[in-house]
Amino acid sequence: MAIKENLEEIKREIPSHVKLVAVSKTKPVETIREAYEAGQRLFGENKAQEMIAKQPELPSDIKWHFIGHLQRNKVRYLAPFVDIIESVDSLRLLREINKEAIKNERTIPVLLQFHIASEETKFGLDLDEARQLLQSKDFQEMQNIRVCGVMGMATFTEDEKVLRKEFSLLKSIFDTLKNEYFNSTDHFREISMGMSGDFKIAIEEGSTIVRIGTSIFGERNYH
Ligand SMILES: *Cc1c(COP(=O)(O)O)cnc(C)c1O
Helix, strand or coil: CCHHHHHHHHHHHCCCCCEEEEECCCCCHHHHHHHHHCCCCEEEECCHHHHHHHHHHCCCCCEEEECCCCCHHHHHHHCCCCCEEEEECCHHHHHHHHHHHHHCCCCEEEEEEECCCCCCCCCCECHHHHHHHHHCHHHHCCCCEEEEEEEECCCCCCCHHHHHHHHHHHHHHHHHHHHHHCCCCCCCCEEECCCCCCHHHHHHCCCCEEEECHHHHCCCCCC
């Protein structure tokens, strides 16, 4: 596998202000190490068990992005080391993350995940739900959470018009929330959107974080 070459090729296509998360779900630690040795430091996993199993096997300067649906009872295992939880879609989950962050005497950065695709199966908030969350007394009292931006997954399609529409929706949600709630902070600045098939369009529409698996590591095997 030409992981190093794949990484180099992708980096050539990404402007320097956009972060590249290598999505290593289903891939063994040896494969991740190969990417690490090619200089990659941000990795993304979508299953808590998998991230927890891999993390101790790999260098400690890796930054782990959690990008999948997270059950509250798994938060405590990620809280000691996770770099950012990109997939927060409820106040209840946020409450749990805050609680575990306190136990670990740290602040945990998070992104709010939005439902931008036409597919029903994908998780995420809509704008009104996010406003309710951000306005709640509960949220405002959380001391150990830092909301750093938004995340979303577009519809699985090659239709560029559909992709642009969904990415620009996420960008406009970001702008709205920034205006309404985060104008005086500079940490609310990330828009995580774009995967192997659509990251160039996502970047044109304002992405600051792309999450790429297949184009780096090849197809995944699900058994
Ligand atoms: C798997 C996954 C990706 C990467 O998808 P590829 O098409 O393999 O690049 C990105 N984001 C999330 C949330 C994922 O689950």
